[in-house]
Amino acid sequence: MANNDKNMKDAKDNQLNEYRNSSQGEKLTTNQGVRVSNTSESLKAGERGPTIMEDFHFREKMTHFDHERIPERVVHARGFGAHGYFQVYESMKDYTKAKFLQDPSVKTPVFVRFSTVVGSRGSADTVRDVRGFATKFYTEDGNFDLVANNMPVFFIQDAIKFPDVVHAIKPEPDNEIPQASAAHDTFWDWVVNNRESAHMIMWLLSDRGIPRSYRMMEGFGVHTFRFVNDQGKAHFIKFHWKPLLGVHSLTWDESQKLAGKNPDYHRQDLWDAINNGEYPEFELGVQIIEEDQEFNFDFDILDPTKIWPEEQVPVKKIGKMTLNRNQDNFFAETEQAAFHMGNIVPGIDFTNDPLLQGRLFSYLDTQLIRLGGPNFHEIPINRSIAPVHNNQRDGFHRTTIDLGKVAYRANGIDNNDPATASGQEGGFEHYQEKVDGVKIRQRSESFKDHYSQAAMFYHSLSDHEKRHFIKAFHFEVGSVKDPKIKQQVVEMFSNVSHELANAIAQSVGVQPPQSTNNEVKPKMTSPAISQAKTNFKAQTRKVGILLTDGFKFNEVQEMMTALRNNDVHVEVISKNLGQAHSDQNEPVEIKQNYSTTHSVMYDALYIPGGKQHIDQLMKHKEAKDFIKDTFAHAKTLGASNEAVNLLSQVLPAHISLAGDQSNNELFNDLGVLTIQQASNLSDFSQTFINELAKHRHWERELKDEKQA
Known part of the structure; x- marks a missing residue:
């Protein structure tokens, strides 16, 4: 392989560079490169007169604007x-x-x-x-x-x-x-x-x-x-x-x-x-x-x-x-x-x-x-970095300037160039597969098992994934207006699981499945199907920190340092943008307020101590909503010192202060971390990061159901 092939990574970027255009420091022009002196007023017959058709700049600018949209993809549009x-x-x-x-x-x-x-x-x-x-x-x-x-x-x-x-x-x-x-x-x-x-x-x-x-x-x-x-x-x-x-x-x-x-x-x-x-x-x-x-x-x-x-x-x-x-x-x-x-x-x-x-x-x-035509392969993003040589010509938006007379094969004028390439020369050769059959509109018998792998999928899910899956059916089928279709869905998926079909029927208000012997029993489960078996990392996750004036600076600083050292993003959230000052008057910049963000944009939430700061947060409905949503979405939630009292107020059914926290003891209840009388948060911070890496604490959903 040639040495320049080692630099293929930059080949496409270099090709695209030919088409990049920056207008910084340049004068405004028309599409033909003519400099423009005014693009805010049309050419008129007098100050209050009609627009004159002579205004070629108006026509070019408006015509281009009118044709800027192309059809969106039928599917995969966004x-x-x-x-x-x-x-x-x-x-x-x-x-x-x-x-x-x-x-x-x-x-x-x-x-x-x-x-x-x-x-x-x-x-x-x-x-x-x-x-x-x-x-x-x-x-x-x-x-x-x-x-x-x-x-x-x-x-x-x-x-x-x-x-x-x-x-x-x-x-x-x-x-x-x-x-x-x-x-x-x-x-x-x-x-x-x-x-x-x-x-x-x-x-x-x-x-x-x-x-x-x-x-x-x-x-x-x-x-x-x-x-x-x-x-x-x-x-x-x-x-x-x-x-x-x-x-x-x-x-x-x-x-x-x-x-x-x-x-x-x-x-x-x-x-x-x-x-x-x-x-x-x-x-x-x-x-x-x-x-x-x-x-x-x-x-x-x-x-x-x-x-x-x-x-x-x-x-x-x-x-x-x-x-x-x-x-x-x-x-x-x-x-x-x-x-x-x-x-x-x-x-x-x-x-x-x-x-x-x-x-x-x-x-x-x-x-x-x-x-817009057959030459979309010439659009820069679609261009091959391998040279293109063939006899295809013309069409909308052609940009290649082909030299010579010949646009056909076979030819003698150009010695039959461009020549075909053998397989040894890198030419594409279709795999030689023997095909023999009668023309027929029919599907193979081997394609007719529609339920075995659907059942395997269902039985391969973890418990929390099954819960979410059944709720998804509740919404999807519950949104259907025709009761006959709902009933047909129940009957169809009784082939996959009676447990699933009965759960659908109960939620959407139709009869449970009629048949009790049609459920397919999968021959195996596939652990690879479940997301519970995936990689779990804290890196690149985003943590929100709620605070107001009077927070304990050392707690915020220690947590932010630990998070950033583990490649976790941190954003400080409060009622107002600007700065919040700690109990020692140290400032922290507030990047988000309750109007510009929401708990769903974070993977976890931390609340530091500080009596004045916690007293203020207890008056903020939005702060309480932040905590409730973080908890409801099974995310990691941490509170230190006085902030534990805020959690006790917002989540009284879930936060228990049983046990002696006077000795700087860390409690971890399904990803809700609390610690009181703590002067050092190193263990707390590391545990918080470890819990963040787990993505969610789905067992919390079961706790909610029992208390409901």
């Missing part, structure tokens, strides 16, 4: 992107000849677009939905697009049904309600009449439907692909992205409040993390099956409504992606990015997955109208 690079851990030559998977020293540039699926561009980030996770690898062999979701299965088995599921889940056409939600009649009517969706519904209504952050969610290629090596040997594979921060979620109440308090919560989180140098990292993994093992499982490996359980087919981690640069311009990059499942490179190939086959058409077709 997204956010970032740049980065990918490095393979070791050569994958035994499995694939894809060059970007060979040399661990090469950093392949990437652009990633995260998205929601159902909502429009103006919808909220935190709605319950599937999340897109599309990665464009700018490889030396051309662009490879790994179009993934944060759920490993899909609603349908055949792409011909894709328009149906999208029409059903989108807002209902008579009133365009509801936005960005599956909780309505048309969707659930579609579900009960398309039972292959059962497994995907389990994932959608689980905690994975409301991720804590783009940085804390998995990505799955969904489809079955092939790796093909230099010898022409193929393996079936599935792609996985594994976040190093672990897989974590919001609560349903948080997601709803964030949709109002900060609808840009996920994009803001990603933008801030990269700007802070806390670069999101994801390991790329592959599940690999030998071709002769294709039929060794009790599911069809080509069925996109099925997973390959990781306990049966382990995920081999082959490399890591680091997102280290934010976009320069949202429209030019994120909005114009065009991903296509057909963008593959030698060493990666398709299978007969019927959903994959159909989507190969749809992804390309949709870009033609959205981006």
